[in-house]
Amino acid sequence: MLFGFIIASKISTLSDRDLEVHALAALMHDLGWDPTGELVSKDKRFEVDGANAARDFLRKEAADYGKRRLQLVWDPFALHTTGTIVFHKEPEVQAVAHGIWADIQGPARVAGNLLTWDGYNAVVAELPLLGLMNGMKKPMCYLCETKPATTIDNTVGEWGDKFVAGYDRSGKPTSDFMLASDLDGKSLLEDAN
Incomplete structure (x- = not known):
């Protein structure tokens, strides 16, 4: 503060x-x-x-x-x-x-x-920091383990990527959904242009 x-x-x-x-x-x-x-x-x-x-x-x-x-x-x-x-x-x-x-x-x-x-x-x-950075790891990983869907699109997920076994954001970021959308007749992944 x-x-x-x-x-x-x-x-x-x-x-x-x-x-x-x-x-x-x-x-x-x-x-x-x-x-x-x-x-x-x-x-x-x-x-x-x-x-x-x-x-x-x-x-x-x-x-x-x-x-x-x-x-x-x-x-x-x-x-x-x-x-x-x-x-x-x-x-x-x-x-x-x-x-x-x-x-x-x-x-x-x-x-x-x-x-x-x-x-x-x-x-x-x-007002000592008392291991602030090490102290952040536990709650961030806890969130990735217990509420993974809330960590996909933000910095919390980066902790999961590095430290939580089995944590996986692949196929879940917004860009993946947008690229796969076929609202224009075909997905952007299928469009060579």
């Missing part, structure tokens, strides 16, 4: 964001990893499970939160793994995503030197 606040403080277009929305979304963004099943569906991506859990929590605990603020909490959960979209959303959504990405990539991959190694190390000295 703190990395997102550090980075957002250096981006003028993010200065007017709702700080409470930013903080709540950042704090709760991994709810979709819950292995107990209380927050996790059998048929939705972990990002959507987490977004729904956060929204449900706020509806219950902060009934006056408002539809717009609920959406601003929901969006960074659902979109944080899709950088080509999330960084074009509202300031709150971008700020949360910046923090999440810095958590897993460190400052070297944050554009514009918006997070220095000194700033990163100062945060990590107070």
Whole structure:
């Protein structure tokens, strides 16, 4: 969460964001990893499970939160793994995503030197990562094992490709369905042009 606040403080277009929305979304963004099943569906991506859990929590605990603020909490959960979209959303959504990405990539991959190694190390000295990257492997593989259909079109599936025996996305990506479609009279696979 703190990395997102550090980075957002250096981006003028993010200065007017709702700080409470930013903080709540950042704090709760991994709810979709819950292995107990209380927050996790059998048929939705972990990002959507987490977004729904956060929204449900706020509806219950902060009934006056408002539809717009609920959406601003929901969006960074659902979109944080899709950088080509999330960084074009509202300031709150971008700020949360910046923090999440810095958590897993460190400052070297944050554009514009918006997070220095000194700033990163100062945060990590107070709030150690405690094996974050190794800690990600287990829930990602768990999702590939227990909800494989939700991992086909996203980065979670890459963990399955590398670490889960028998995990197979072949024939399932959207491009495979589109190439095999015969809506134009023959599939693109049959068309030499």
